[in-house]
Each structure stands twice: as structure tokens, then as C-alpha cells.
Amino acid sequence: MARTKGYPEALEKKLADTRLYEDESHPEFTKTVEKISMTIPHMCFQCGTCTASCPSAPRSSYRIRKFVRRALLGLEDEALTDPDLWLCTTCYSCTDRCPRDIAPTDVIMAMRNLAFKRDIIPVNFLKTVQAIYTTGHGVPNNDVNRAARKKLGMNADPPTTHAFPQYVKGIQYILDYYELKKNADRIVKEREG
Amino acid sequence: MREYAFFLGCIAPNRYPGAESASYKTAEKLGIKLLDLEGASCCPAPGAFGSIDLDIWYAMAARNLVLAEQMKKDIALICNGCYKSIWEVNHKLKHHPELKERVNEVLKGIDMEFKGTIDVWHLAELFYDPEIVGVQKIRDSVTVSLEGTRIAVHYGCHLMKPKKERHFGTTEHPTWLEEMVAALGAEPVEYRNKMLCCGAGGGVRGYDIVHSLDITNEKMINLMEAKVDALTEVCPFCQLQFDRGQIEIEEKFGVKYGLPVLHYCELLGLAQGMSPQELALDLHGISCEPFLQKVL
Numbered sequence: 001m002a003r004t005k006g007y008p009e010a011l012e013k014k015l016a017d018t019r020l021y022e023d024e025s026h027p028e029f030t031k032t033v034e035k036i037s038m039t040i041p042h043m044c045f046q047c048g049t050c051t052a053s054c055p056s057a058p059r060s061s062y063r064i065r066k067f068v069r070r071a072l073l074g075l076e077d078e079a080l081t082d083p084d085l086w087l088c089t090t091c092y093s094c095t096d097r098c099p100r101d102i103a104p105t106d107v108i109m110a111m112r113n114l115a116f117k118r119d120i121i122p123v124n125f126l127k128t129v130q131a132i133y134t135t136g137h138g139v140p141n142n143d144v145n146r147a148a149r150k151k152l153g154m155n156a157d158p159p160t161t162h163a164f165p166q167y168v169k170g171i172q173y174i175l176d177y178y179e180l181k182k183n184a185d186r187i188v189k190e191r192e193g
Numbered sequence: 194m195r196e197y198a199f200f201l202g203c204i205a206p207n208r209y210p211g212a213e214s215a216s217y218k219t220a221e222k223l224g225i226k227l228l229d230l231e232g233a234s235c236c237p238a239p240g241a242f243g244s245i246d247l248d249i250w251y252a253m254a255a256r257n258l259v260l261a262e263q264m265k266k267d268i269a270l271i272c273n274g275c276y277k278s279i280w281e282v283n284h285k286l287k288h289h290p291e292l293k294e295r296v297n298e299v300l301k302g303i304d305m306e307f308k309g310t311i312d313v314w315h316l317a318e319l320f321y322d323p324e325i326v327g328v329q330k331i332r333d334s335v336t337v338s339l340e341g342t343r344i345a346v347h348y349g350c351h352l353m354k355p356k357k358e359r360h361f362g363t364t365e366h367p368t369w370l371e372e373m374v375a376a377l378g379a380e381p382v383e384y385r386n387k388m389l390c391c392g393a394g395g396g397v398r399g400y401d402i403v404h405s406l407d408i409t410n411e412k413m414i415n416l417m418e419a420k421v422d423a424l425t426e427v428c429p430f431c432q433l434q435f436d437r438g439q440i441e442i443e444e445k446f447g448v449k450y451g452l453p454v455l456h457y458c459e460l461l462g463l464a465q466g467m468s469p470q471e472l473a474l475d476l477h478g479i480s481c482e483p484f485l486q487k488v489l
Contacts, residue, residue: 036247055389055390055392055408055411056397056404056408059404059407059408060404086244086395086396086397086400086401087397087400087401087404088395088397089350089390089392089393089394089395089397089405089408090239090240090243090350090351090394090395091350091354091390091394091395092350092351092354092355093350093354093388093390095354095355096354096355096356096357096364096365103355105355109243109244109247110247112243112244112245113244113245113246113247116244116245116246121244121245122396122399122400124241124396124399124400125240125241125244125245125396125399125400126245127399128235128237128238128241128242128399129241129242129245132234132235132237132238132253136234136235137203137207137234137235138203138235138237138238138241139203139204139207139208139235140203140207141206141207142207144476145207145208145210145476148210148211148473148476149206149210151470151473152210152211152214152471152473153214154210154213154214158201158206158207158213159201159229159230159231159233160201160206160230160231160232160233160234161232161233161234162206162207163231164231164232166232167231167232167233167234168234169303170232170256170303170305171234171253171256173302173303174249174252174253174256174299174300174302174303175249175253177252177299177302178246178248178249178252180245180246180249
């Protein structure tokens with residue numbers, strides 16, 4: 001869990017600081033992000049090392065520093081509805097370089113989790129889920145590849161859920177436990193008809 | 194002979210089967226036997242599943258881990274994305290009892306329990322580890338030296354980063370893979386911003402392909418500047434991004450590079466005498482011919 005002195009009292013104190021308040025602030029958002037991400041965006045002093053390390057920053061308006069600030073200020077709507085949220089490649093360069101020992105990458109992942117609870121999610125993420133639900137693989141086998149495998153003296157299907165499809169039902173159980181397939185199907189249908 | 198459960202992932206077996214085939218064969222020559230991990234699935238994709246719901250990512254990865262626990266074997270794998278899911282979830286579940294409990298609550302429904310009895314390794318780190326294989330043994334296994342070729346290394350992100358949770362030391366300027374390239378007789382080549390991401394991760398490849406390829410293109414520019422004959426990596430997803438990505442870059446940006454991209458296991462396979470046919474190099478998007486002509 002978060003590596004900082006006096007946690008979580010230090011966070012409570014910071015959240016009680018009215019200078020950090022904006023009308024749209026939800027202090028609960030800050031706490032939820034810290035709980036899911038297991039990191040400490042409230043320690044950020046906005047040096048910008050993260051943005052300077054980010055491969056997505058030079059080619060878009062995505063600013064990881066801004067998202068970390070939003071986490072501290074509790075700017076839930078602003079953070080979760082910003083399409084830039086999905087431009088993090090999760091390369092962890094910011095995390096490795098943060099002088100405050102924060103993992104900005106994990107802040108982004110936590111925000112994406114919270115966005116998904118509001119159905120905010122790019123469909124390509126859900127299509128990966130659908131593929132795994134059916135075959136166990138996010139990138140399933142195909143005929144060209146099957147032929148190539150045979151030529152290499154291997155079985156046409158690898159010894160995964162492809163050759164042992166009886167294991168797929170365990171995967172379906174897990175995904176159904178969280179109702180993920182149901183939600184994925186619903187959202188994809190809403191978007192694409 | 195050390196034995197490991199071989200976690201295949203998706204892209205190696207289903208897009209670059211030569212990388213899978215080379216892994217079995219090269220590892221065996223170095224004293225490592227890779228065993229089938231029956232019923233394993235996608236790791237699952239850390240970008241997609243981690244973004245949707247980390248709890249589901251933990252549970253799905255845990256199912257794969259339990260399969261290896263049942264075999265009583267450590268896992269070896271050849272993909273950084275898989276390493277992120279399988280290594281990291283194993284690590285997290287071992288160190289956070291409340292998380293483990295939550296995951297086991299789900300796994301109970303399929304008669305499984307995560308116990309935390311095995312470890313997870315990238316095959317490249319096993320190759321580099323002098324107590325398991327080591328660079329000298331790799332050098333000794335070479336029958337077709339790659340002498341006269343200039344090869345650049347792409348480390349990828351999820352094997353070594355975040356460095357505080359991993360055990361690889363520096364992520365700013367590592368050189369251990371270069372040592373493994375030099376062991377094959379090739380000249381490892383440094384290039385600008387070596388540790389830059391390939392651009393594919395975090396779901397970005399699917400979300401915004403042009404943005405994703407623009408990152409790849411920056412790497413390609415830096416690689417061409419260093420005049421390399423080939424790029425090697427230890428992650429089939431990075432491989433896909435650089436290999437098929439070059440075709441997409443040509444379509445979208447009108448720039449053609451033609452740089453061969455080989456998984457380290459494929460490269461090692463060549464150096465150990467495997468033929469391009471045995472490595473299914475013809476399945477690569479970018480022809481490896483110019484590179485092969487230099488070595489064969």
C-alpha cells in the first residue's frame with residue numbers, strides 16, 4: 001500500500017485543505033483512486049517529470065501530470081470523461097522517474113477502472129474481452145498460422161485453451177462472475193448496433 | 194535439465210510460431226526444458242483487462258498461475274506483456290493476503306486455489322542468469338556466428354519497469370541484452386532513446402493506431418540513424434508493433450524502412466543453426482532476407 005508517512009491521516013489533512021477545493025471536487029474520488037491504484041497521487045508536487053518522460057505527450061494533448069493533479073483535486077468528471085485518459089501506453093517511464101515515489105501509470109489504470117464503471121471505455125478493449133470469452137485468447141489462432149505451425153512440425157493449435165477448449169469454461173465462469181461479458185456485449189451493441 | 198511450465202501467451206503461438214518453436218529448441222540446447230502448460234489462456238492482456246477492472250485481471254492471471262502450481266513447476270515465458278500479468282499478479286497475490294483472499298473467492302467456483310508456490314521468469318532472464326545458463330554458455334552454443342551484423346535491442350517496458358517492483362536494476366540504460374547479442378557474434382548497436390516504448394501497450398494500438406504508430410515511427414527513425422541490420426526484442430507484442438507496424442507506417446505515413454525484426458529466441462535459433470524455414474521467418478511482415486544474406 002501507499003508508502004508515505006502518516007497515511008491515511010496525511011491524506012485526510014490534505015483533503016481538508018480548502019485551498020485545494022474546486023466546486024467540482026469529490027474528495028471520495030481521490031481516496032478511491034488511491035485505493036485501487038495502491039499509490040499516492042496526493043504527494044505530487046507537480047514537477048512534470050512524468051509528462052517529460054511520457055511517449056504520448058509530444059504527440060497529443062495527453063498530460064499525465066494533469067491527471068495526477070485531477071486525482072488530488074478530486075476532479076472526477078473532468079478526469080474520467082477526458083479522451084486522453086486512453087492514450088497512456090503504460091510504459092511506466094513516469095513511474096520509474098517520479099521523485100515523489102508515485103506511480104502515475106497506476107493512477108491512470110485506476111481512473112480507467114472507474115471510467116469503465118460509467119461505461120466509458122473504448123470498444124477495442126471490450127472486443128479483446130469478447131475474444132477471450134470465446135477462445136481463451138485475445139489474439140486467437142487463424143488458418144494461415146495453423147498451416148505454418150504444421151510446417152514447423154508443431155500441432156496446428158498450441159497446447160493452450162486452443163488445443164484444450166474444455167478449459168474455456170473456467171474463463172467464462174470468471175468473466176461471468178464479474179458480469180464482464182454481459183456488459184461488454186451491451187456496450188459494444190450500444191455503440192455499434 | 195531444468196524444467197519450466199512454458200506460458201505461451203497469444204501472439205507468439207498465434208502470429209509468430211517460429212518464436213515459440215525456437216524457444217523450445219534453443220532452451221533445450223542450453224539445458225532448459227519447456228513443458229506444455231495445458232489449458233493456459235491469454236495472460237490476460239494487461240492493457241485491456243487492467244484498464245477495465247484490475248480485480249478481473251488478477252483473477253484471470255491467477256487461473257493461469259494455478260495451472261502451473263498444479264504442475265509444481267515455475268513458469269517461463271517469452272513476452273513482456275505476459276510477464277506483466279503473470280509475474281506481477283503472482284507477486285501481488287503473494288504479498289497482499291487480502292487480494293489473494295478476494296481472488297480465491299472467485300477461483301473457488303472453478304475448484305482452484307492460488308497458493309503462491311511457484312515463481313515466474315522471462316526466458317531471457319533465465320538465459321542471462323549465470324547460475325542457470327549465462328552468456329558464456331550461449332556463446333558456446335553458437336554454430337553460425339552472426340559476425341558482421343549490427344543489431345539493435347528493444348527491451349520493451351513491462352519486463353523491467355516499474356523498476357522498484359522488479360529486479361533488473363537500471364531501466365535508463367541497461368546492457369544485459371546487448372551482452373546476449375554480442376554472445377552470438379553480432380555487434381550490438383546503441384541508438385537514441387533506446388528505452389522508448391514501442392507504442393503498442395495500454396490498449397493504445399487498438400484505441401488510436403496512428404498515435405501508436407507515431408511512437409513506433411520515432412523509434413524507427415532513431416534505429417535507421419544507427420544503421421542497424423536488424424532489431425531484436427523479447428516481446429512478441431513489441432515484435433508485432435515493429436514488424437507489422439512498419440507496413441502500417443508505410444500505409445499511413447508513406448515511409449518505408451524494411452528493417453527485419455526478430456525475437457531474441459529467433460536470433461539465437463539462427464545462431465544455433467536453425468534454418469529460416471524452421472523459424473517461419475516467412476511469416477514476418479518485413480522480409481528478413483537482407484539480414485539473412487549477411488549471416489548465412
